[in-house]
Amino acid sequence: MRTVYVNGDYLPESEATVSIFDRGFLMADAVYEVTSVLDGRLIDFDGHMARLERSLAELEMNKPAAFDELLGIHRDLVRRNGVTEGLVYLQVTRGSAGERDFVFPDPETVAPTLVLFTQAKPGLADNPAARRGIKVISIPDIRWARRDIKTTQLLYPSMGKMMARRAGADDAWMVEEGHVTEGTSNNAYIVRGKRIITRELSSDILHGITRAAVLRLAREAQMEVEERAFTIAEAQAADEAFITSASTFVMPVVEIDGATLGDGTPGPVARRLRDIYLEESRKAAI
Ligand code: PLP
Numbered sequence: 001m002r003t004v005y006v007n008g009d010y011l012p013e014s015e016a017t018v019s020i021f022d023r024g025f026l027m028a029d030a031v032y033e034v035t036s037v038l039d040g041r042l043i044d045f046d047g048h049m050a051r052l053e054r055s056l057a058e059l060e061m062n063k064p065a066a067f068d069e070l071l072g073i074h075r076d077l078v079r080r081n082g083v084t085e086g087l088v089y090l091q092v093t094r095g096s097a098g099e100r101d102f103v104f105p106d107p108e109t110v111a112p113t114l115v116l117f118t119q120a121k122p123g124l125a126d127n128p129a130a131r132r133g134i135k136v137i138s139i140p141d142i143r144w145a146r147r148d149i150k151t152t153q154l155l156y157p158s159m160g161k162m163m164a165r166r167a168g169a170d171d172a173w174m175v176e177e178g179h180v181t182e183g184t185s186n187n188a189y190i191v192r193g194k195r196i197i198t199r200e201l202s203s204d205i206l207h208g209i210t211r212a213a214v215l216r217l218a219r220e221a222q223m224e225v226e227e228r229a230f231t232i233a234e235a236q237a238a239d240e241a242f243i244t245s246a247s248t249f250v251m252p253v254v255e256i257d258g259a260t261l262g263d264g265t266p267g268p269v270a271r272r273l274r275d276i277y278l279e280e281s282r283k284a285a286i
Pocket of ligand 1: 208
């Protein structure tokens with residue numbers, strides 16, 4: 001049985017509880033981060049904690065613990081659960097005032113809830129899907145307008161994954177005003193010639209931590225990067241496409257709404273970026 005963390009305690013997962021009045025449960029009044037683990041070490045940890053701080057600040061929520069303490073909890077959970085490859089999930093909610101009320105409770109008297117758990121994922125780096133590439137469909141983006149805040153309001157992304165699955169695909173790219181915003185749980189890219197194209201940062205998309213690292217590494221490798229929106233038609237006519245996220249790293253896309261890209265296998269740019277990202281992030285892991 002897994003050991004999980006709840007508000008200061010390490011507990012067996014079956015004994016870990018949160019109040020039914022917790023605002024994370026009642027209102028999705030919560031933010032989260034997912035940090036991947038390779039070789040038993042944390043990937044892009046500083047980036048995830050910086051984004052957590054920003055999400056909390058945007059929602060006027062108190063930070064539940066200092067950076068060093070959060071690092072310690074991540075490391076303890078990885079060690080206690082013997083995770084060599086997998087994820088650490090962290091969630092902070094606005095806590096429980098012991099009642100249901102739309103008005104935020106006083107942060108001086110109601111402490112945030114902090115929960116962390118690990119998910120072991122052997123084969124996360126050597127993922128067969130990365131050798132095959134994935135298929136995506138497009139769906140309308142009907143999420144709220146603050147997608148730059150990493151909240152637990154994940155019903156629509158979850159529905160999007162189900163729509164993809166029912167259509168025989170792996171994931172969905174969301175489209176707003178004719179342009180792709182992002183994937184249900186990842187950032188979206190296309191490649192034209194040697195140029196990598198991905199939507200620019202704004203409140204329309206989550207500012208992916210993997211995105212930031214991959215674009216930095218691409219520029220360091222003298223690849224061209226263009227940050228702008230693209231349409232599904234442009235993506236279908238592209239040489240390559242891929243997604244990035246903490247749990248998939250760089251994952252090639254080989255089909256978009258039934259149209260095959262290139263020869264239907266992962267392209268050289270996506271494969272190279274995946275290799276570079278895995279190599280560099282393993283080196284920098286803590
Ligand atoms: N976009 C959305 C909507 C996501 O949910 C995620 C990850 O969960 C990402 C992008 C990728 O972000 P990151 O690279 O930080 O995992």
